[in-house]
Amino acid sequence: MLVDNVNPAREKLKSGGKLSACWLQAGSNVTAEIVAESGIDVGVVDLEHGPGDIAALTSQIQAMKNCPAVPFVRAPWNDMVMIKRILDAGAYGLIVPYVNTREEALRAVAAAQYPPAGVRGIAGSPRAAHYANQSIEYFKRANDSIFVFTQVETVESIRNLDGILSVERLDGIFIGPMDLSTSMGHFASPGAPEVKEAILGIEKKVLAAGKVLATVGGSWEDAKEKYDRGYGLVIYLSDTTTLGQAVRERVAPFRKAFGGL
Numbered sequence: 001m002l003v004d005n006v007n008p009a010r011e012k013l014k015s016g017g018k019l020s021a022c023w024l025q026a027g028s029n030v031t032a033e034i035v036a037e038s039g040i041d042v043g044v045v046d047l048e049h050g051p052g053d054i055a056a057l058t059s060q061i062q063a064m065k066n067c068p069a070v071p072f073v074r075a076p077w078n079d080m081v082m083i084k085r086i087l088d089a090g091a092y093g094l095i096v097p098y099v100n101t102r103e104e105a106l107r108a109v110a111a112a113q114y115p116p117a118g119v120r121g122i123a124g125s126p127r128a129a130h131y132a133n134q135s136i137e138y139f140k141r142a143n144d145s146i147f148v149f150t151q152v153e154t155v156e157s158i159r160n161l162d163g164i165l166s167v168e169r170l171d172g173i174f175i176g177p178m179d180l181s182t183s184m185g186h187f188a189s190p191g192a193p194e195v196k197e198a199i200l201g202i203e204k205k206v207l208a209a210g211k212v213l214a215t216v217g218g219s220w221e222d223a224k225e226k227y228d229r230g231y232g233l234v235i236y237l238s239d240t241t242t243l244g245q246a247v248r249e250r251v252a253p254f255r256k257a258f259g260g261l
Helices: 008-014 029-037 054-063 080-088 102-111 127-132 135-145 155-159 161-165 177-183 193-208 220-228 241-258
Strands: 019-024 042-046 070-074 093-096 147-152 172-175 212-216 233-238
Touching: 008 019, 008 070, 008 147, 019 029, 029 042, 029 054, 042 054, 042 093, 054 070, 054 080, 054 127, 080 093, 080 102, 080 127, 102 147, 102 161, 127 135, 147 155, 147 161, 155 161, 155 177, 155 193, 161 172, 161 193, 172 193, 177 193, 193 212, 220 233, 233 241
Parallel strands: 019 042, 019 233, 042 070, 070 093, 093 147, 147 172, 172 212, 212 233
Antiparallel strands: none
């Protein structure tokens, strides 16, 4: 649980620590609560590919309130209005997709910061500011509490990576392997040798720049390998796909024994 608007996930990542993470892609406060109570460090609500809206996001973050899990959100786009609303709902981490240039990275970071550091609109009424009950305390800490990743997922973003990494207030890079491989001409094939080589190059630059590395993992074994390579956060669980995997594993012996419909 967040105390005094301090973000323990940010503190740990910035100090070189590692965090477990799970996608929250169902738009459900129930699955968000289940995941948060199961001991995950970070629950990442996916508004890029998930069905949720701001109202659903608010209920998902509320469901995580009494757990240690910290709410992060992947924005649907690099849009200052949407980012403002995500942060006003109470997110303490932000993943911004499809950031391809230094200028776009600057825009993403500015959207997450109150002036004069950025352009985030300020109001005491939203949930993040405790509905005006503790707004001043939140305002004082917010700029130093929000963790911002931008995604590297295109050939253009690789070409402009040095410029993106030069953005001082950018905390980390989230590598999107499926989109990156597709952008490189290997449709949904992050295991292609050329893509793997490109990812290794991204990793090297990000770590050398002192930024935090994040990505997705297909299994604990895959995630462990990435943590060992220097990643600070790997999303290797999901409230949708992990459920599907668990059901398939349990249905398989039934089908073998009794068949199906």
